[in-house]
Amino acid sequence: MAAILEFLGISKEYRSFPKGRRLAALDDFRVSVEQGEIFGFLGPNGAGKTTAMHLAMGFTRPTRGGGRMLGRPFGHAPTRRRVGFLSENVALYHRRAEFLVRFYGALNGMGGSHLAKRAAEILRLVGLQDDANRNAGKFSRGMLQRVGLAQALVNDPDLLILDEPTSALDPLARVMVRELLLSARETGKTIFLSSHLLSEVELLCDRVAVLHRGKLVRLGKTADLLQAAGQTEIVARGVAAGDFSGASVQDGIVRFCVAPTAVRETFERVWTLGGEIVSSNPAHRSLEQIFLEVTSAGDSPPPQGLA
Amino acid sequence: MKAILLIAINYVREQRWPIFVLLLWILLLAFLGLIANIPRDRDELLYLFKEVAIYVVVFSIFFGGSAIHNERKTRRILAVLSKAISRQQYLSGLVLGVTLSCSVFCLSLGITGSWTLGQAGFPISQVWFLMLCVIAACMLAGTVALMFSTFLNPFFGASATAIVLLGLPAVAGRVLSSGWESVLPVYSLAMIVLKSSFSDPGSVSWFPVGLAVVETIAFWVLAARIFAYVDIAVALE
Numbered sequence: 295m296a297a298i299l300e301f302l303g304i305s306k307e308y309r310s311f312p313k314g315r316r317l318a319a320l321d322d323f324r325v326s327v328e329q330g331e332i333f334g335f336l337g338p339n340g341a342g343k344t345t346a347m348h349l350a351m352g353f354t355r356p357t358r359g360g361g362r363m364l365g366r367p368f369g370h371a372p373t374r375r376r377v378g379f380l381s382e383n384v385a386l387y388h389r390r391a392e393f394l395v396r397f398y399g400a401l402n403g404m405g406g407s408h409l410a411k412r413a414a415e416i417l418r419l420v421g422l423q424d425d426a427n428r429n430a431g432k433f434s435r436g437m438l439q440r441v442g443l444a445q446a447l448v449n450d451p452d453l454l455i456l457d458e459p460t461s462a463l464d465p466l467a468r469v470m471v472r473e474l475l476l477s478a479r480e481t482g483k484t485i486f487l488s489s490h491l492l493s494e495v496e497l498l499c500d501r502v503a504v505l506h507r508g509k510l511v512r513l514g515k516t517a518d519l520l521q522a523a524g525q526t527e528i529v530a531r532g533v534a535a536g537d538f539s540g541a542s543v544q545d546g547i548v549r550f551c552v553a554p555t556a557v558r559e560t561f562e563r564v565w566t567l568g569g570e571i572v573s574s575n576p577a578h579r580s581l582e583q584i585f586l587e588v589t590s591a592g593d594s595p596p597p598q599g600l601a
Numbered sequence: 602m603k604a605i606l607l608i609a610i611n612y613v614r615e616q617r618w619p620i621f622v623l624l625l626w627i628l629l630l631a632f633l634g635l636i637a638n639i640p641r642d643r644d645e646l647l648y649l650f651k652e653v654a655i656y657v658v659v660f661s662i663f664f665g666g667s668a669i670h671n672e673r674k675t676r677r678i679l680a681v682l683s684k685a686i687s688r689q690q691y692l693s694g695l696v697l698g699v700t701l702s703c704s705v706f707c708l709s710l711g712i713t714g715s716w717t718l719g720q721a722g723f724p725i726s727q728v729w730f731l732m733l734c735v736i737a738a739c740m741l742a743g744t745v746a747l748m749f750s751t752f753l754n755p756f757f758g759a760s761a762t763a764i765v766l767l768g769l770p771a772v773a774g775r776v777l778s779s780g781w782e783s784v785l786p787v788y789s790l791a792m793i794v795l796k797s798s799f800s801d802p803g804s805v806s807w808f809p810v811g812l813a814v815v816e817t818i819a820f821w822v823l824a825a826r827i828f829a830y831v832d833i834a835v836a837l838e
Contacts, residue, residue: 308835344834351683353834371687379683385676387611397611401604401684445680 297362298453298484299327299350304359306345306508319345321508322359327486327501332479334499334516335488336581338589341505343488344382347457350486351379364453375402378446382457384438388431391422391441398445409448416444421470435462443471454478456487460494472498492581496520502581504588511588519584525551525577528560533569551577604686608694613701615671616664620702623660626653627709634717643721643799650714654735654794657706658787661739662766664699665746666758669828678833689825692747696821699743700736707732707739727802731794737813738790742766744817745787748824751831767791786812 306320320342327333337343348354350361352369366373386394395413399405404412417426420440425433430441439462446454454475460468468491475485475498489495495502495516502519504512512519528550535543538560541550548569552560557574564571613620630649637646672678682691711732715725745766749758766787774782783789786809797803 348834351679353679353682354832355830371690372685374683375685377683379679381676381679381683383676384680386680387615387677397607398680398684400607401681401686403604403685405603442680446683449684 296329297326298329299325299333299361299363299455299486301325301346301350301361302359304346304349304356304361306342306349306354307357318508320349320505323505323508323510325503325510325513327484329484330479330482331500332475332485332487332498334495334502335486335505336490336492336495336502336585337488337505340507341589342508343505344457345508346505347379347455347486347488350455351377375449376452378449378451378454378456380439380442380446380454380456380459382461384435384442386430386438386441386445388429390427391430391433391444392417392426394430394441395444395448399448402449404449412448412450413444416447419447419474420444421467436464436467439463440467443474447474452483454483454485454487456485458489459487460489460491468494492585496581504585506589512584516581520578520581521576526554526557526574527551527577528557528564528574529572530564530569531572533564533567537563537567547572604684605690605694605697608681608686608691609697609701612668612695612698613705616698616702619660619664620705623657623706624709626656627706627713630710630717631713634713634720637717639717639721643718643723646717646721647723647797647799650710650718651794651797653710654707654731655791657703657710657735658738658742658791660706661699661703661743662746662759662762663755664702665695665743666750666762667755668695668699668747669750670755670758673833682833688828692821692825692828695747696740696744696817699747700740703739703743704736707736710735721799723799724802727797727805730805731797731803733810734790734793737810738787741785741813741817741820742787744820744824748820748827751824751828783809783812785816786810 301323303322303324304320305318305322308317308319309315310317323342323346335343335346345354349356350363350368351374361368363370364373364376389397392413395416396409399409399413414423414426417423420443422437422440422444425437430438433441439459443459446456460471463471472494478485499516501514502512502516503510530548531546533548535541535548538548538550541548561571630646630653633646633649639646669678672681682688711729714728718728719725742762746758746762749761753761766785770782770785770788773784782792789809790813793803793806793809
């Protein structure tokens with residue numbers, strides 16, 4: 295797979311004025327996003343997620359290092375013709391939604407009837423077909439975010455960089471955006487997104503990176519990260535939770551984790567106690583658990599599973 | 602080129618209210634032209650014409666000085682520069698936008714001036730040359746203000762522009778020689794407008810106009826160089 299977006303040991307420091315105090319927003323950040331994947335970017339506020347996206351788009355210059363987007367160095371303007379970007383706080387001119395989408399499309403070199411047709415199509419995709427002729431200045435934050443998404447998608451980009459694309463959307467609109475992103479991946483598009491909605495990242499992303507204080511602290515396939523290393527979750531009924539260490543019970547169903555080597559022995563114990571095995575699967579953690587684990591640690595651990 | 606034009610037209614649209622306020626002055630001039638006894642009040646009409654013409658040069662400094670700041674503060678610049686637009690193109694669009702904004706005003710003032718001052722015997726061709734001087738002065742002043750605004754806030758940017766374009770040539774002209782007044786020709790172009798009178802409408806001199814165009818390009822290049830290093834995503838207060 296070809297790398298579409300590469301951060302090659304990039305660092306960004308901000309200096310306070312007039313004291314000159316340095317704040318490292320991003321420190322030796324290395325990640326490679328491959329073609330056709332949805333890459334999730336997680337981290338607490340101030341972790342450096344937005345800074346990384348701004349560096350890729352050329353809004354900000356790195357203090358050290360660099361990177362490549364679609365094979366060109368960050369900040370190469372013509373390359374952005376193949377990129378769609380949505381910023382965290384969508385800020386657009388106070389114009390009709392349809393005009394805005396056409397305006398941003400035209401800035402990317404589109405024009406004529408193709409642009410008009412594409413703008414109408416995109417507004418329909420983001421559910422704004424009935425509001426296309428309303429002034430975006432009077433839109434709610436959620437609607438503005440949809441227009442922002444439409445302007446990012448109008449040029450049919452190969453790479454989408456989305457900073458919190460669903461933060462202001464209602465559940466229905468979130469499902470719509472999720473489907474939109476999944477269908478974009480089906481057509482070979484690459485998506486690099488940051489989000490605080492961890493359940494959504496779990497559902498959408500092929501790979502996930504977690505940033506903390508400007509450093510990469512986790513990187514790997516979502517499925518691998520969610521799997522609790524070396525644990526099997528056993529669900530049983532007809533036994534007491536107190537018979538198994540760390541077990542929880544809900545509606546008579548007992549859940550607990552054991553080491554893979556102890557599975558057979560545990561099954562026999564459940565049966566001996568007169569119980570019944572409901573299921574036995576590799577144990578999964580939620581992304582939230584992983585997120586809290588890596589971000590609550592005092593010192594950032596070294597990156598694991600670097601791909 | 603299309604992207605530059607789009608940014609310029611968008612800029613003019615965003616500045617529609619300041620332009621409207623400026624156009625009210627022209628409406629006042631037209632109104633006075635209607636009610637005044639033109640042969641008797643012609644000097645007052647010319648004074649108002651020159652005064653209004655100079656206002657737009659001052660406005661061009663505010664236009665240029667606040668353009669980037671407003672876009673960064675509202676964060677609208679991110680959506681624009683996320684497209685295939687280089688920063689040089691973006692600045693070109695703003696320079697063109699400032700020039701177009703001032704040109705709309707100068708066109709209206711030129712039409713009104715031709716009617717009112719023409720009736721009083723002022724050469725109409727000179728009215729339009731004066732408008733050209735004002736447009737050239739606005740273009741240069743707006744570009745210099747834009748250049749300063751890439752690294753200064755609008756207030757300091759506008760102050761620095763006024764000092765460089767109006768203060769320095771005036772001082773240099775007095776201390777050194779009168780030729781120095783034309784080095785940065787906003788001052789000399791403004792003086793062409795201010796010195797015109799019914800007895801001496803002035804002559805057509807293309808040198809300061811041409812110099813203003815050349816210096817506009819030079820300051821645009823300088824502004825683009827500086828702006829290339831600016832972190833546009835850093836929040837402004």
